[in-house]
Amino acid sequence: MEYAPAKFHKSARKLAPAGETFTYSPENQRRFDEIVTRYPPDQRKSAILYALYLAQNQNGGHLTAAAMDHVAEQIRCTSAEVEDVVSYYTMFFTKPVGKYVLNVCRTLSCALLGAERVTEELCAKLGIKPGETDASGTFTLLEVECLGACDRAPVVMVNDDWHERLSPEQAGKFIDDIRAGGAAAFTGCHLHKEKK
Ligand code: FES
Structure with a gap:
């Protein structure tokens, strides 16, 4: 009897679309080549x-399969290993997100000091729920x-900027400030400012 290969896959996992061909820009390649020297070969x-x-920022805020393949080539591992890391960490995205990703901490200390009210204020201000991007594509809200x-x-x-001790009112104003001034509204973390 002629051998017929199986026509199913054990895993139902779907691979992300490859996306357009991706390679680091010359500047990002230079940065990567410098950083990698800080680790043993x-x-x-x-x-x-x-x-x-580097890949996510260059690609406008999310990673395609082509970008993950490029990272795998750069660090000399398999694409599956890169996907493992991407799927573990919440700061990597495989679908487009807003220009500004608002990550509201919901763990104990923040919960006790009003994180839920901050989230509610941001939801009301942006007209979205956690996990969604606003209609303009500017803000994504995550818990x-x-x-x-x-x-x-x-x-x-x-994004990668910190905003601390935020009241709901300050959170709402912060959205207004970003709308008016973009990243110039970012304040940086208190610890850094207090050391100045
Ligand atoms: S509970 Fe640690 S930063 Fe929110």
Whole structure:
């Protein structure tokens, strides 16, 4: 009897669309090549988070399969290993997100100090629920676990900038400020400012 290969896959997991061909820009390639020298040559994979950030930022805020393949080539591992990392961390996206991603911490310290009310204010202001992007494509709202600044709760991380001790009113005003001035409205973390 002639052998017929199976026509099913064990896993129902769907691979992300490949997207357009992706390679680092010359500037990002230079940055990656410099960062990777900080790791022992046999632990090149340790640079994966930085490599993914570069790719995600270059690609407008999310990672395509082509971008993950490129990262795999750069750090010399398999694409599956890169996908494992991407699917584990909440700060990597495989679908388009807003220009500003609002990550509201919902873990204990922030919850006790009013994170839920901050989220409610942001939902009302943007007309969306957590996990959604507003109609203009500018803001994506997420609830995330501890951001590591519990003593300055409640905390909202916007892209990679920190906003701490935020009241709901301040959170609402912050949206107005970003709409008016973009990233110039970012304030940075208190710890950094207090050291100045
Ligand atoms: S509980 Fe929110 S930063 Fe730790």
